[in-house]
Each structure stands twice: as structure tokens, then as C-alpha cells.
Amino acid sequence: MNAPLDLAALMAEMGRKARAAASVLAQASAEDKQKAIHAAADALDAARAKVLAANSEDMAAGAERGMSTAFLDRLKLDDKRIDGIVSALRVVADLPDPVGTTIADWSRPNGLRISRVRTPLGVIGVIFESRPNVTADAGALCLKSGNAVILRGGSDSVRSSGAIHDALVAGLVAAGLPDDAIQLVPTTDRAAVGEMLKGLNGSIDVIVPRGGKTLVARVQEEARVPVFAHLEGLCHTYVDASADLAMAVSVVVNAKMRRTGICGATETLLIHRDILDTHLLPILTALREKGCEVRGDAEVLARLPDAVPATETDWRTEYEDAIISVKVVADVGEAIAHIEHYSSHHTEAVIAEDPAVVERFFAGIDSAILMHNASTQFADGGEFGFGGEIGIATGKMHARGPVGVEQLTSFKYLVRGTGQTRP
């Protein structure tokens, strides 16, 4: 699909401006970046009425188009949500600046001193959907890591995102940084996404899609530049024979039911055959009390006859809903084999007291995050101490797991000599 000439030209121009801004940002001081993000928070706080008015227009247009309640809830801003965006900006502003920090250093026998220091990646393209707060989160994380960013929000949130973007630009200006450092694509033409995925003539270094499966799948299919993405979070919790019962109940209930719509929610419970008589029903009963539907294999149905029979499809489904699939396994080896076969390699947890089981689980599964005796819902940049995340990557190149400011950097080598020549 080729974009009309004027759109392609508009996007190419945005790319050029972003590249120029990135050169300036790469050398911006930590203080200026911090100041810009705090000033953006101030500007957003002061522009509340304008942002809420813009959001009301988006909400009205969405309701008119018959969008679902869940969709409208993601789109909606109110004073409390704006408070949340403002404070999230301040958290990112006050993070340690990653750029220029030394990752490693060593000396060579010939006296060369080598250090590996963090640098920005360059220009990041963020493609997101209805949540307008992503404008602020992504803009601030990219700025903090010294990158220019081109943001492309969903057409349904275009007025809300525009009002938030205005505040970010005000922050850049207040700190004397280039206002092209955070650009928002000013058109709802879907062809703009296609242009970004082609990389804007080499002006975009990496694409971060934040949204549902359809968006992420399109991005991974079409992108001609690197992508930090995960297709889905099909997460597992395995309860071993050595698990503490009370802990297993509370952790599994939290992993499934705290919030069912996030990518770190557990979708499948695997349980050791030896503890069916002691652990299975307490866990499933607690889940049901929270409103969770249970779909089980034959051994589960034998103990919980009114459960729904699980089919092959269930092991492959990220419900994002109050439903759990439950399978009985012979041991941690069978649990590992099931997970390696069905998982999206996002996050998996083992509940066990036996350290040998834990180490086997940690070594045998190649997922971004492995947890022991903890809820899979901790799979989150904020919970990891990253001060926020632009997404969670399940790929293995460059970034994996929560993508925070450090993951938005590259590095270069600085070599200090005293006149060495190579023999």
C-alpha cells in the first residue's frame, strides 16, 4: 500500500525533524531532560480543563460510533487519571539518567582502557491505540533515554492525545530542547502507520507497538525496522508437589484474578498430580469465589465435575478474562514441556518449596520472566523498579521483558590509549 504523496511527504518530513532532534537530545544534559519532563507535568496539570474538554469530544465521538463500554473506559480521562499521568511523568523525570553511564570497563595488557557506555537508540516510533496516557508515558520514557519519538495514537483518542502532546511540547520548550523531540502524527490516516513501519527513509530506529493483537501482528508482519513487541501474554503458573498450600491459593488467585486483562495475568494453571487431594480444590474454590470460570482436563473434572472440559484450544488461549484452564502434570518436567510448547514466552511462575524444582523450572523454560513463589502479575516495569515501561518485549533481540529507559538505549565503546599501535 502506497500512501498518497502528501502523506508520505509529511511523514518523511517528520522523520527528518526527529533525526535532527535526536542529534541534539543525544547530547542534552540530564538536568535539561529532567527539567523538560517536570515542565511537561506542570503544563499538563495546568491544562487540565483543555485536556478534559478534548477527551469529552473523543468520548462523544466514540459513543456515537457505538464503541464498547470497555473501549470507552480505556479512552476516558478524569481528574484522577490526569493526576496519575502527571505523577507518572514526575517519576520518569526523576529516574537516574541512563545516557553516558558506564556499563562495563576493563583494561588490556597493552594498556588500552576500554569502556562501554550507554547511548540513545535514536528515533523511536510508538504506535498505540485508545489509551491517551500512552502519549505522556512513551514521550517521557523516550525523552529520558535521549531518544526522539514519533507517536501515532489511535484515531479515537486523537483530540485527547493532541492535548497531552501540547503539554509535552511545552515542557521541551521550557527546557530549551527541540520541540521536534516528541512529535505526534497529526493525521488519523491509517497509511501513516504503514509509512512508519517502512522506517521513514531510515529515520526510525525501532518501532514499539502498544495495543491489541491485531495491531501488534500487523506491525510484526509489515515492519522493515526492528520491533519491540509481544504478541500476547499466555502465562502459566505451576504448583509443585512441594508447594505451600496457603501460598499456592493466594498467589494463584492473585495471578489470575487481580486484573484479568493485563498481559501478565495467568491463563493456565498446571498442578502436580501428587497434591490433587490436598491443593486442587482449595485453589479452584478460591478462584470460583472470585468469579473465575474453571476449564479442566479429565483429572480436574473427576474432582470438580461441574467444571468445563478444557480442549486443545484452551491451552492456546490468552483469555484476558475471568477464565482459567487447569491441567494436571506428573512433575516439573511435564510442566516445563507444556509451557515450552504452549507459552508465548512472556512470564511463568512456579510455586514450590523444593529448590531443585525451582532451579529446573528456571533453567528449562526460555521465557522473558520466570517467577518463584510470586504472582505473574508482577511482570511490569514499575514493579521491576524501572520507573515505568513502554511495553513488555517477548522477543530475544536487544530488549526482553519490561522495556524501560535502559532498554531504550544502545551503547558505544570508548577506548583510551597512550599512542598504542597494533602489531
Place this chain on the structure above:
Amino acid sequence: MNAPLDLAALMAEMGRKARAAASVLAQASAEDKQKAIHAAADALDAARAKVLAANSEDMAAGAERGMSTAFLDRLKLDDKRIDGIVSALRVVADLPDPVGTTIADWSRPNGLRISRVRTPLGVIGVIFESRPNVTADAGALCLKSGNAVILRGGSDSVRSSGAIHDALVAGLVAAGLPDDAIQLVPTTDRAAVGEMLKGLNGSIDVIVPRGGKTLVARVQEEARVPVFAHLEGLCHTYVDASADLAMAVSVVVNAKMRRTGICGATETLLIHRDILDTHLLPILTALREKGCEVRGDAEVLARLPDAVPATETDWRTEYEDAIISVKVVADVGEAIAHIEHYSSHHTEAVIAEDPAVVERFFAGIDSAILMHNASTQFADGGEFGFGGEIGIATGKMHARGPVGVEQLTSFKYLVRGTGQTRP
């Protein structure tokens, strides 16, 4: 271009075997991997006669096709070169094992302990040209880092590579590791490269091209999987007004003339206007004494009238030959601007005694490697202490600079709790 069905099927099968081998390798012990590489070195040492006979056939076929002397020199093996391959294998065998090492660890206020540990990337596709030693180097580096590898060498070196590959497989078998961990594409059909670039149905995680510009450009254009590549090494050395004269002469001569065909060779010399009377002619005279052709701008020609006038093309050319382009600049700022405009972002050096100049040079240039008072020819994994390299990456995603065993790894997060649930 679609490959014939049997080739596509052959390649897909290699991909499946590599993926299966990668699962085993990811959990192989450090001892087994070390043992396999030493055993491969033993096998190669013992199979010298067979390897040299295979290489003689490649050489005869190459001579018959009228290949250049330089080409035949890259293809040629003799006892000394086999010694070099054997000892390079042993160096890689004895490197610290990167897999499972902890990159970072920290605790959270809720008691969760998080660590980030190295994991293999998975399956690496290496596409190379005439140098048969790449078979051994790449095979050993991938194995050491726990990755399976699919090697595709040039058709001109197919017999030599095959004989070396036999030794690598013998090493795997001796250590009880899967013999599919290091596979060599058994056909010279160029369509095999196309199949690899498409990723073999998701079986290849990253492609490493090792060869000339045509190969690397094809790979970067066609690849549908991530690539660690550099298009060229257009490296610069800047001699500042504060440079020590004797050091400037010896470092520039080494940077240009030690070996002119490697990617870390300096192609353009930038020199500060204030030292034209003292530094320019000693440097250029020393270069000429080593047989280097000088191409200069107007100010250089004013002092060295028989130099060749440099054109715009010269600033854009990686000569890979005994030619240097020389430009006079007003200060480090103009040097940085020239480098940022023309460089391939591989390696640049500054010769200076003024620390402020060095820091400006280091901060202002976004190349993989920046050197101070040292020859650009140190841009090499071995010289960095990596024990070898599979190539030098000029991209900014995942790997940058020399790609050694650590750069061939990814990571995962291990989170250890005591029953934590997320509020």
C-alpha cells in the same frame, strides 16, 4: 525468488533440526561445550591432510575459474593457517561461559529478588564467503554461547568448509552434544541464502553476514529476521592541534597501513589547521614511505603539490587499499561534523593531548567504537579481549561493535519471592 521445493524442504528441515539442537544446547553444561570445542580442535589437527586436500581442490577449481590472486589468498589453507584455526578454537573453548551468568540483580521493597541472567539467542544463521576459517570461528563462538548455528559458506570454499565442518561435528559427538548444533548448508545453490534470510519458518533468530559489501547489502535488503551487520568500515582519524607529533605519525601510519583491507583501517585523515606547518608533512611523508597514495583538499595540495586532489567521492569511499584522503578542519567541531556526515559509524580515533577535545569527540560522535591516542586497527574482538568475534556490528540494536560470545546471548529475568501477591 522462490527456491525449488526440494531446496526449501531441505532448508526447512535444517531449521527444525537446529531448533531442536538449540533446546539441548541451551541447557548444556559449560564443561560439555568446552570439551566439544577442544575435541573439534583435536579432530581438525588430526584431519590436516584431508582438509589440505579438500582445499587444494577448491584452489584448483578457483584458479580454473580465473579467480584473482587476492581471492585465492583468502581461500588458501596451509599448515600455518590450520595451526591458527586450531589455536583460535582452543581460545574460544577456554573463554568464560556466558550462559547463566548474572548481568544484574537487585531487590524490591516488597522482598522480590530480581536477577537478569544470560541465555543463548537460539539459532544463528551465518552467511560467509571464501575464507574457510569462518566455518570454525563462527561454529565455535555460536556453540560457546549456547546457540545452534546454520553455516552457509561461499561455493568456492565448499570442500574446505566441509572438511572443517566434519571436525566440528566430531567435536560435538565426542562431547555428547547434538551433531545438528553446527550444520553446514550442503548445497552451493544461491537460493539457500534466500531461504535463510526468510528465517526458515521462524527457526533462525538472527543472521550474521560475513563478507563483502554485495553480500551484506543483499542480506540487509532481503532479511526478514534481525541482522548483525556492518555495511562498511569508513573509519576516520582526527589529529588535533594538541596532538603529540611523534604519536600522531606512528598512530596514523599504523591506522592506515598496518593492514589496508580490514574494516578498522583508517580511510580519511582529518587534521587541525593550526598544525599544518608542524604535523602535516611528517605524517604524509611517513605514509608515502609505506607506499600510501595521498588524496588531499586544497590546503593539503598547497603543501604537498603532487598529492591527488580529493573529490566528494573520496570522503565517501572505503578504499580498502593503500590510499588515504586528507582534509584540513578548523577544530574538533568541524571534525565531528565531517565524521557524522560521512562515517559508516564503525570506528573513529582522535589524536590529542587536550582532554576537553577528547571528551567532545567522544560525546559528539555516534560510532560503535571511539578511540583516543590509539590506532583504529584495534577495532577487533580479539583486541577487545572477547577471544574472537563473529563480525563487527555497526547497527545499534542488540549488538554493536565486535560481536563475541556475550553479544551472541540474550537474557531472562528470574524473580524469587516468598509468596508475594500484587496489590
